[in-house]
Amino acid sequence: MEKMVQDPLGYAKDVVGKDPLATFLGIEVEEVKHGYARCGLTVKPEYLNAVERAHGGIIHAVADQAFAVASNSMGTMAVALTMTLQYLQAAVSGERIFAECMLVHAGRKISSWRLEVRGDNDIIIAIGDAVAYHK
Numbered sequence: 001m002e003k004m005v006q007d008p009l010g011y012a013k014d015v016v017g018k019d020p021l022a023t024f025l026g027i028e029v030e031e032v033k034h035g036y037a038r039c040g041l042t043v044k045p046e047y048l049n050a051v052e053r054a055h056g057g058i059i060h061a062v063a064d065q066a067f068a069v070a071s072n073s074m075g076t077m078a079v080a081l082t083m084t085l086q087y088l089q090a091a092v093s094g095e096r097i098f099a100e101c102m103l104v105h106a107g108r109k110i111s112s113w114r115l116e117v118r119g120d121n122d123i124i125i126a127i128g129d130a131v132a133y134h135k
Contacts, residue, residue, distance in 0.1 A: 005075055012037065012073040017065070025058070027065045035103030037070035043095045054091035059126055063099040063115045070101035071111060071132035078111070078132040085128035091119045101130070109134050 005011045009032055017029035017039070031038040039062055047058040063085055071078035091097050097119045104112040110133060117126040 005072070005077060008073050008075045009034070012069045016072045017069045019065075019068070021061070022065045025061055027062055029065075029069055030098060032069055032073055034073055035070060035106070036101065037066045037073060038098055038100045039066040039069060040096060040098035043091050043093050043097060045093050048093055052093070054093075054095070054097070054125075056085075056087060059087065059091065059097065059117055060085055062097060063101070063117050063126065063128060066099035066101040067113055067115060067130045067132070070103065070113060071130075071134075074103075074106065074111065074134065076134040078134045081110070081131040081133050083115070083128060083130040085115065085117070085126045087126045089119070089123055089125045091125050095119050097125060104129075 013029050013032045027039050027041045030040050041062045043054045049055040099117045102114045113130040115128040119125050
């Protein structure tokens, strides 16, 4: 693990958490700890699909951002290798959704993660898994 980060939580929150796409979409880092992150977003009308539900892409974006922040909270720079989501429930315009990413296992170069996306009343919208490579 060559690319050590001096302040992993600060780096995860202030650098990774404020990347240009996340900022453009309005995704906010709500919490970050070693091996954990929670990111949130309010569903805007322009984030809806043809049946007036949150587009899968925006749900994926919130989950991906939580994964990026969490995996970069470990002390080394990390990049995504894979991420999968299963959509279980819809979100609607105006709803606040949030994604949590939790460490499952950390190896020397590879880590695995669990994702949950929830909406109003703590209803699960999507669940998934991800794998990161640590530089």
